[in-house]
Amino acid sequence: MMDMGTRARSASRALGRLSADDRTRGLKAIAEAIRAAAPTILEANVKDMEAARKKGLDAAMLDRLALDEKRVDGIVSGVEAIAALPDPIGRELARWQQPNGLDFARVAVPLGVIGIIYESRPNVTADAGTLCLRSGNAAILRCGSESTRSSHALVDAMRAALKKEGLPEDAIQLVGTTDREAVGHMLSGLDGQIDVIVPRGGRSLVERVQMDARVPVIGHLEGLCHTYVDAAADPQKAVDIVVNAKLRRTGVCGSLETLLVDAKVADTLLPKIAAALTDAGCELRGDAKARAIVPSMKTATEEDWATEYLAPILAVSVVDGIDGALAHIERWSSGHTDAIITEDQAVADRFLATVDSAIVLHNASTQFADGGEFGFGAEIGIATGRIHARGPVGAEQLTIYKYVVRGTGQTRP
Template sequence: MKKNNYLEQLGKKAVVASNTIVHLTEIRKNKVLKDYISEIKKNKKAILKANELDIKNAKIKKIKANIIERSILNNDRIESIIQSIKEVIKLKDPTNKIISSTKRPNGLVIQKITMPIGVIGVIYEARPNVTADVSILCFKSGNCAILRGGTEAFYSNTILCNLFRKILKKNKINPDCIQLINKTNRDYVDYLLSNMRSYIDVIVPRGGKSLVKKVLDLSKVPVIGHLEGLCHIYVDSKASLEMSRKVVFNAKLRRTSICGAVETLLIHKKVVGTHLLPILNLLHKSGCKIIGDKMVKKHFAKASLAKEMDWKTEYLESIISVKVVDSIDEAISHIHKYGTNHTESIITNSKQSAQKFLNEVTSSIVMHNTSTQFADGYEFGLGAEVGISTNKLHPRGPVGLEQLTSYKYIVKGKGQIRA
């Protein structure tokens, strides 16, 4: 079957399914999610076996180490998937909620009510957990999903999707609520982005810069997502040394391959003598490469001298750029110039500095005295996330259940006519 016929059949099936899923009660939705947990537990060995095949193939193809790391499933990561489903079960159905209700002088009652977006296309690399996360979030929020995962997790994505479809069928619900494109040719992605506007309401890309850029350049469908996670931490003149060491270390090295990993450290000149070496020595001893400006190199000889490009780079590995700034204003200006509107954090005991940073930094997630690695839907209490959005328009930050809804106006009258 040609790609246009294949994808358009998926699109038509998704539209049909989206017209039926809106009628499901929260009880029925939660029953599906509980059954999905049971199915994952029952098939854990098969899931791990499929993932082993994916990782083996990825290594043969010499796929980048950070992509392989994100593609791995193990007992802990499967348990994390299960915990995400349990959290989503606890959350209220976000659809058909009255956001506002007003009565006009002429007696008309105007209500603003949440509704599903419709059909969501998700294109992603690695991270087979995304298959489960997107399936549960889209389903509970009343949306249908067309998924296109990367070849590096093909078998893992396939089994996780098929298990969800099996459960839908078991519960007498149209299994086409969730569909996976099982073609690996990249031409299918091009067609999905440029010719499926009649079927897909929004596209969510999750992956590296090249994938997201391609989606943004080609898509004729609205896009929710972020191009890069170039995150910053600013260590203020009133920052605790112990907190700075602990937070910066975690933000950089807990998991270097995720979009919430810090890439640039900004440090106030007043604490260079007390804070810089303890922080950099801790990172360096753990295998992190330090790239710094002239002041950093002066104090830490093992640092490489930073170039302009380093302030623009999302490393996604054990490398960090470090710059000394004269003031909080310079730190904020640096973030506005080089940041990607993802996540930024300030370490300070000054309420005034903290509030200034939180007010003036315009990224989708702004933090105080904590690690940027918390930039995650699960950590925000959303159960799971479809991705992180750095768009200035809705939605922003982690995209969970509520962010997968739109709204409509319902107007109730008693025969009023307009003069």
């Protein structure tokens, strides 16, 4: 493991000296190599799936693990999209001069070596490895044990492509899952060789990483997302957006978990929204005011306000206007994504300014909480911490800066 750290550091230094074109060339070669290795990758995935079924993994986990030709094509397109992204390294983020003539530039540089610990989704292997490459970082990947054969097949193809192009193959390394202590070693930073850890997975994984890491973590906690339907909401927009936010995909972090409806319009609007959701198979759990309007709802308890269901279940509360909505969100939001639906610009502006979540939306579905939808091409996760990066973490967010100061002989008085 320590040796992997040293090799990653050395690759990261080499990467930082490459040109943007070199990194792009490497990414295109990786896309080609994955396409060419599809049969090998699918064969490995068949074995992973067999072992996973024997272990009794549930259907959702099996679905995340499974690959087919279409999904491998999707992985290849993802890498091609990352290859087409503007290279974030070397950009001048700011430039100014001081009265003594010194010229200051803040320039984007890679973070260095990024450790990514994730669950059994083979596509993350390619996404994370290539996003790191795009941003000039070396990646040390640790996949969930169920996807080990698929991930190895992917990484072998990626490394071979780098080698063939004369680029540092140790820019992408995969930690063996048979080494049970590997995660602990990664969290300890491999003797200073890992600059940041990105956990990507469920709450227990992220919490363990945040508890044990001796290295900075770009963490992703749960998305307990709210949508507030204001008195001035357009009724049809409200129905369409809420149904989409809850049900487009219920298992993603941007899915809606709690609906807040302004008491002023709840009598007329809540029955419409509730009917649309119920028709689509969603269970509703309401507070007393909501159940007084839609008696078929189950009763929500305090636990419901704190629950990220990731399932077709929605908690519903009738609140007193925007003040009630802001108070509920301040108390219960996980700071991931919250939305308002209203045609009143002043109320929208107040909501957008006041709610302190990584993403706040006006008149749109919380399911837009996704790097691709932001135009980032791809993301390595959605950060809910307040340090370094917040929201979708794409290639640009995997960089930091340095200051370049140009003088003409200045000494400091």
